[in-house]
Amino acid sequence: MKTIRFVWEHWFYLLLALGAMAAWQLSLMPEAIADPITMERVFLIDFALLLPVIYFLYLRSRTTLKAALLRSFAIGAAGVAYAAWLMPEGAGDILPxxxxxxxxxxxxxxxxxxxxxxxxxxxxxxxxxxxxxxxxQGMPPILVKLLIAEARFWKRVFRFVTGRRD
Structure with a gap:
């Protein structure tokens, strides 16, 4: 039940991983290599348009409007960089x-x-x-728990190495 709830609350990240893997697979297909202009258009629509819009919709109920817009813009820029990385060198009209x-x-x-x-x-x-x-502040709860647990671990290691007991 917790797994289903976790996936339901963080559905965007699952969609992002599947989309990134699908784009990578698409970039390896002979048809895509033969027609890089079409592949570039598909990547630009997916990563520069759809991905930021979907991320904005995902974030809108979780953060402020300004934070959602900024994060959506950032993920769009990262998507364009990923699309450029997937493209063959020098291929395309817009990405170069x-x-x-x-x-x-x-x-x-x-x-x-x-x-x-x-x-x-x-x-x-x-x-x-x-x-x-x-x-x-908008951090996922699992990440917060992991960060705090890691910080506590390193505090204990530091205290053990330095001999402090405070």
């Missing part, structure tokens, strides 16, 4: 034109992810992290 965006946006994405990671780690490593606070 957008290749410069990947290298421009990459440092920005890394900085944002690093800042978010540091903020979460500071909170999790604090004296008394509250699971409910992170869940209210």
């Amino acid at each position: 034109f957008l290749a410069w965006l990947r290298w421009t946006a990459l440092p920005l994405v890394i900085f944002i992810e690093l800042a978010a990671f540091v903020a979460v780690m500071r909170y999790v490593w604090s004296s008394d992290p509250q699971e409910e606070e992170l869940i209210r």
